[in-house]
Amino acid sequence: MHQDDIMTDMRALLRFPGERRLAVANCPVPALLPGTILVRTEISVISNGTERQQSSETKASLIRKAWQRPDLVALTIEKFRRDGAQATLTAVKGRLGRPMATGYANCGTVEAMAPDVTDFDIGQRVACAGMEHANHAEYNIVPRNLACPVPNTVSDEMAAFATLYAIGLHAAHQGELEIGQKVAVIGCGLIGQIVAQITIAAGGIVTVIEPFSERRKKAEKSGAKYAYADISTAPVDQFDAVLICSNNNKEARTVIESAAKLCRDRGIIVCVGDVAVNAPRNILYRKEITIRQVRSYGPGRYDANYEQLGQDYPIGHARWTVKRNMAAALSLMESGKLDPASLISHRINLHEASDFLSGGDDPTIMATVIKYHRTDSKPQPPAPVKKISKPNVMPVRIGLIGAGNYMNSVLLPRLKLRKKVALNAVVSGKGLSALAICRHMPDITTASDPDEILSNHDINTVFIATRHDSHADLASKALGAGKHVWLEKPLCIHPKQIGTLQQAAGLSQTQIFMVGHNRRFAPMTARLKQHLVKGKKQFRYQVRPNPLPSDHWLYRPDQGGRTIGEISHFIDLIGYLTGAEMISLSCDWIDRKAGDSVWYMHFADGSRGEVSYMHAARRNMPKETLEVLAPGFSATIQDWRKLVINGNTVMRKGIFKSPDKGHDNAIDCFIDAVSSGIHDHRMQGIAAEISLMDQILSAAEGSRHDAPA
Missing domain, CATH: 3.90.180.10 (Medium-chain alcohol dehydrogenases, catalytic domain)
Incomplete structure (x- = not known):
């Protein structure tokens, strides 16, 4: 289906x-x-x-x-x-x-x-x-x-309830529970009750500690042998394991310290709830207490390879994964033990x-x-994209594919200000980001399938800002559907996608295609280009992106990595400033996994370029610094806030103003081209964009890419 x-x-x-x-x-x-x-x-x-x-x-x-x-x-x-x-x-x-x-x-x-x-x-x-x-x-x-x-x-x-019981099972595994062990459960809310049930099913002798009498009675009815209203009244030095299922961080030091007192020598404390681990060292040291944390439902949780890519852990290395915990819980329910x-x-x-x-x-x-009753939750039949109430005479009718941070913070605010455009529909994979846009723009329709936009004849233009692995496919389909395309970088992330794009480009006769290389449209770029001297030049571009969490999707291999996602911005800018053909491109990976690298360019006019892409050591470092050197000439752009030429500051942005990286001019040029069919000289076109990305991907894989003679 x-x-x-x-x-x-x-x-x-x-x-x-x-x-x-x-x-x-x-x-x-x-x-x-x-x-x-x-x-x-x-x-x-x-x-x-x-x-x-x-x-x-x-x-x-x-x-x-x-x-x-x-x-x-x-x-x-x-x-x-x-x-x-x-x-x-x-x-x-x-x-x-x-x-x-x-x-x-x-x-x-x-x-x-x-x-x-x-x-x-x-x-x-x-x-x-x-x-x-x-x-x-x-x-x-x-x-x-x-x-x-x-x-x-x-x-x-x-x-x-399988998910909730998986939490309890993971807690039991962390506590190394065995038949006949004495176990204390602190906090008998829902998770505490589940942990108590599982411990009893495993043959443990359970004591619960809970201030509310109704909860204590429920735990006793499930099989808890002892129940106390306050942790201070429970017997000390007796328990093989103490499982903390409360969430009161205000008393974290007291809870951990009290739990340690309950433990026998070399007992285990398992933090199931949201409890900060904080206690005097002496009490933990004297008993050599082990403290463990429960990470949701078991091994695999928060691991993108396990959750998103479907890569299971071998059972010999991780006996109890998320899915195995869930399966065990369902099996125990089937047998009546839970x-x-x-x-x-x-x-x-x-x-x-x-x-x-x-x-x-x-x-x-x-x-x-x-x-969820079927009578009141029957799905609505597919509805056509809404049309605005008055006749639409605007030539640029846009569908947005992707509704993440970049679309919301950079592209959409600018598109809403353009009088030549009508925003008709927005698509996001999970639907919620699209819903956020729709709530502020009632005439726009939301969807989760890009085909609803690509098949809509009322839409002639698409802006694509999705995850990188989908760019080439969506752009090719959009061109095949006769749409004008604005595609956020990168054009693609894998060499095999180049052929798909070339085929789509061959079928595209009149569509406008543009990759969001906005820096070539920036006012500082225009001013710098006016002052550049003729002849050979040296370009040194230092890029220091701020660090992201190690599990961020940009670092995933199936997304091409962060560097492949961004590097075309900087190589494109240097190529535009030289105005000459790039005859070779090579890459020296400093740390391939992190993305740290240096890229070297040679141009037909003898100019050379170097992009150093290294993650910043601290967040307040300049993110981008471009230096241009030639005999008798020097220029620097720093973070698109200051342009210095031959020692004189010729452009500057105040601290309260946003740096102008060319987004407004780039969007205006694209919209004007869709409206009139006339390309601005700064627009590369699809063939040049494909050639640039082909060179980048070849260089990234270690082969020096020389332009054909």
């Missing part, structure tokens, strides 16, 4: 940080990605503690949000210093305006599968895990390693979920299941 045959619209419980509220809203069904399945949700579970905390964070004021996330405040200040007030404000508004999914545990039915997925069947029931995957939504896109088949005798309601039903305190419908989570905290609430 193809996803297009199923639906285009659905309902989901979303968080809106900018509006400080939760709401059930209509949004596009997310698009299938490689290695994923489309699941129609039957039941999802609200984890009371975690999700009420998220609800509280969503409703918090900006000051409180800043207090909770000082790391993001630091990044915002750095962006203000680097890019100016307007760009920073746009980025902050874009981040706060983007809806966020809720939920991380559900059960449903497989409706469609990516072509590379063969280990599921259409119509099969599966339990699903993971924030941004197993959401409170009528449909979800779930990676293969975060979905697990459900045994026939296990109900949907029970199976929806009982999720006893933990359900409420059953609600999806439309009631926002009000339920907005209510006050109630210690008697354990798990709440959300039911």
Whole structure:
């Protein structure tokens, strides 16, 4: 079954940080990605503690949000210093305006599968895990390693708890629990109850510590042998393992210290809840206490290779992965050794979920299941892209493919100001980023499948700003559909994609094609080019990108790596300034995995260029410095804020103004070309862009690329 045959619209419980509220809203069904399945949700579970905390964070004021996330405040200040007030404000508004999914545990039915997925069947029931995957939504896109088949005798309601029980199983593995061991469970909310159930099923002798009597009674009913209201009253020096399932960081030092007192010599403390590890060294040292942290559902969680690329861990190296923990939980439910039903305190419908989570905290609430009725959740049939109410005489009718940070903060704000354009539709893979745009632009239609834009005859132009591995395919399809194309760099990430682009270019006769190499359109570039002397020149471009988290998608091999994603910007600029053909390009990798490298260029006029792409040692370093040297001439552009020629500052941008990297001029030239059919001399055209990227990819693989004689 193809996803297009199923639906285009659905309902989901979303968080809106900018509006400080939760709401059930209509949004596009997310698009299938490689290695994923489309699941129609039957039941999802609200984890009371975690999700009420998220609800509280969503409703918090900006000051409180800043207090909770000082790391993001630091990044915002750095962006203000680097890019100016307007760009920073746009980025902050874009981040706060983007809806966020809720939920991380559900059960449903497989409706469609990516072509590379063969280990599921259409119509099969599966339990699903993971924030941004197993959401409170009528449909979800779930990676293969975060979905697990459900045994026939296990109900949907029970199976929806597989994720939560996987957390408990991972905690048990971390605690090295064995039959007959004495185990203390601190905190008997939902996860604490689950941990207690699993420990009892494993043959442990469980003591629970929980201030609320209702929770203690529930744990005792499940088989806990002892129960205490306060940790100070529990027996000391007795427990093989102490599992902390509370989330009170204000008393983290007290909790860890008290847990250590409960442990026997060389006991184990397992932090299941959000607990900062903080305690006097002496008590941990005397007993040689081991402290371990539970990372969600088990090995594989937060590993992009496991979650997104579907690469499993060999069982001999990681016995209990996320999926194996889920499968074990479902098997134990099937045998009757685990009982999720006893933990359900409420059953609600999806439309009631926002009000339920907005209510006050109630210690008697354990798990709440959300039911998805087919009668009130039937998907809407595919609808054509909306047309604006008055006749559209604008020649540039745009569809946006991709709705991430770059589209929201750089391209979209500029496109909205252009009078010659009409924005008709926006597509994003998960649909939520597109929904954020639609909420502020009611005439624009949202979707999750690019084909809805490419097949729409009311749209003649597309702006593509998606992840890098999709650029070549989307650009080729757009050209084949007769669309004008603005494509964000890189043009492609793999040599085999060059042929696809060349074929599309051959079929394209009248379409305007442009890669977003905006720096050649910058005012400082124009001023520098006016002053350049004739003859040989030396270009030295130092690029110091700020470090990103090591698991950021830009570093993934299937995305080409960060350097391949950005390097064409700088090589293109040097080529434009020389005005001469680049006859050779080579690359010296300093650290291929990190992307640190030096690129060398020779041009037909004898000029030479060098781009040093090295990650910054600290965030306040200049990101870009371009030096141009020739006999009797020197010039420097630093971070697009200052242009110095022969020792004189000829252009400068104030600290409160955003540096002008040419985005406005580039967009204007593209739109004018679409409107008039006349190319600006600064626009390369598709053949030149393909040639440039071909040289870059060849140089990256270690072969010196010389232009044909």
